[in-house]
Amino acid sequence: MTIFGISHFSPFSFLFSFLFLLSTLASSSSYSSIYPGSSDKEGKTRSLYSEILRDEAVARLNELGKVSDSDGYLERTFMSPASVRAGILIREWMEDAGLRTWVDSMGNLHGRVEGINASAQALLIGSHLDTVVDAGIFDGSLGIISAISALKVLKSNGKLGELKRPVEVIAFSDEEGVRFQSTFLGSAALAGVLPVTALKISDKSGVTVQDALEGNSIEISEESLLELKYDPASVWGYVELHIEQGPVLEWTGFPLGVVKGIAGQTRMKVTIRGSRGHAGTVPMSLRRDPMAAAAELIVLLENLCKHPRHFLSDGGNCNEFSMESLSTSLVCTVGEISTWPSASNVIPGQVTFTVDLRAIDDVGREAVLYELSNRMYQICDRRSVSCIIERKHDANAVICDPELSSQLKSAAYTALNRKNGEIQVEVPVLMSGAGHDAMAMSHLTKVGMLFVRCRGGISHSPEEHVLDDDVWTAVLTILAFLETHM
Numbered sequence: 446m447t448i449f450g451i452s453h454f455s456p457f458s459f460l461f462s463f464l465f466l467l468s469t470l471a472s473s474s475s476y477s478s479i480y481p482g483s484s485d486k487e488g489k490t491r492s493l494y495s496e497i498l499r500d501e502a503v504a505r506l507n508e509l510g511k512v513s514d515s516d517g518y519l520e521r522t523f524m525s526p527a528s529v530r531a532g533i534l535i536r537e538w539m540e541d542a543g544l545r546t547w548v549d550s551m552g553n554l555h556g557r558v559e560g561i562n563a564s565a566q567a568l569l570i571g572s573h574l575d576t577v578v579d580a581g582i583f584d585g586s587l588g589i590i591s592a593i594s595a596l597k598v599l600k601s602n603g604k605l606g607e608l609k610r611p612v613e614v615i616a617f618s619d620e621e622g623v624r625f626q627s628t629f630l631g632s633a634a635l636a637g638v639l640p641v642t643a644l645k646i647s648d649k650s651g652v653t654v655q656d657a658l659e660g661n662s663i664e665i666s667e668e669s670l671l672e673l674k675y676d677p678a679s680v681w682g683y684v685e686l687h688i689e690q691g692p693v694l695e696w697t698g699f700p701l702g703v704v705k706g707i708a709g710q711t712r713m714k715v716t717i718r719g720s721r722g723h724a725g726t727v728p729m730s731l732r733r734d735p736m737a738a739a740a741e742l743i744v745l746l747e748n749l750c751k752h753p754r755h756f757l758s759d760g761g762n763c764n765e766f767s768m769e770s771l772s773t774s775l776v777c778t779v780g781e782i783s784t785w786p787s788a789s790n791v792i793p794g795q796v797t798f799t800v801d802l803r804a805i806d807d808v809g810r811e812a813v814l815y816e817l818s819n820r821m822y823q824i825c826d827r828r829s830v831s832c833i834i835e836r837k838h839d840a841n842a843v844i845c846d847p848e849l850s851s852q853l854k855s856a857a858y859t860a861l862n863r864k865n866g867e868i869q870v871e872v873p874v875l876m877s878g879a880g881h882d883a884m885a886m887s888h889l890t891k892v893g894m895l896f897v898r899c900r901g902g903i904s905h906s907p908e909e910h911v912l913d914d915d916v917w918t919a920v921l922t923i924l925a926f927l928e929t930h931m
Contacts (some may be wrong), residue, residue, distance in 0.1 A: 473767050494924075497601070499914070499916060499920075513527050521580075523619040528618070536592075543605050543652055544556030544558050544596065548672055550665045551667055551673055553616065557613040558605055558611065559611045560609060561608065567681060568930060570684045570685070570923070571592070572588025572620075573585040575620060577621050579845070581908065582909065583909055583911050584909060585917070594920045600929065604931065627838060628840075629882060632882035633888075675889055685883045687881055690899065694897075701857055701872075704877050705845055705874050707883060707894075709840055710840050711802045712801050713799065713836050714800075715798050716833040717797070718795050718831045721791060721792055734828075734830075741831065742825075745820055745824065750776060756901055758768075767812065774878065777802045780799055781800040805876060807841050821834065846892060846893055849893035895919065897915055
């Protein structure tokens, strides 16, 4: 995935626009509440925290990374056997941290502590337990483990019950959308934006979302799906910690940063139908080849996303701000392509491919989709093939809550001070090109996000890597943030 800066800056200043002034500094009382007592006791406490927040957290990430549906690589999709086993493991860790646990009817795993006032608005912290195919071990899992580990420290200090509001950790059942090509099944259900028709979406084997849940002894109906929605009045806010999935933090030399917003995205399925024939007997001039048409459409997509101004020169519904945003943030990907009957000596009769399109500006994204669709239909008409374009997923861009982001930035600064001594530079602020559960949860409550540095910006790959020390810093930040709710 790609991380984007403020769209109207120059490419050089774009990267530096991620850096903003710190909003607040941590108070000395907060410091002492986490590291109480004499210097001897402080040293012991520091050792304990490194055991929980670094050593144990990293060990749990590695253990979870071995829970896979495939041999030789990591794969956990919605309600798969490995996903269920991962949930069992995470549930044990939640209970070890003193949380009450349950699984809801969309397969989301919850762990909650009520704190001093069980009727107060709850702080939700979460991320996803599913993965892509051939995944890394940190995507999603780091956000879940970090919250559990921070709460375990509070439990070990006897401070878990001193939280002034309920805190609920959620391991969402599906964010990646690999199995059903529909992202955010888990978080969208809790936010109340998952349509009941989603239960009838089927995977490549014809198994529906409802079938997958009932196959794991989870009863779900249209009525119970609607009942999953949280009451907005009962929720204070949602926080998610996630690996950056981009190179900016590594470039700046910072272990973590605060997210300002998340790019909007659209996923489409394009089906091209032509005329099947023998590879050796049908003249080139008489062919209605959907594979050649698909190739031209994919090149069109690439050119449009590289040079949106060339294709949207008349402006249309795209204003100058949107045009500037597109020039720095627009990305398009064809990640999957299939052909039928898929034989080397047969002109295919049908070709299907996916399109993933993302941009910070929603108006600009819609303008690109309109132009892309029109030009695709024109190409298919010229080639005498049919074209069906289906929009499978849409998510508008999300701006994180400024106040919540300020609190997370202050917590990050506090964590860095405790770990490394006082720092004089700003905590980076970034935009995200990757989708996250926070996008769905923004329909329910205010959201805030933290990004953690990953090596080379690599994600969705077994090469994905986070330093043990950066894991420690990240969980210390969540701990410092929780301390502000005591």
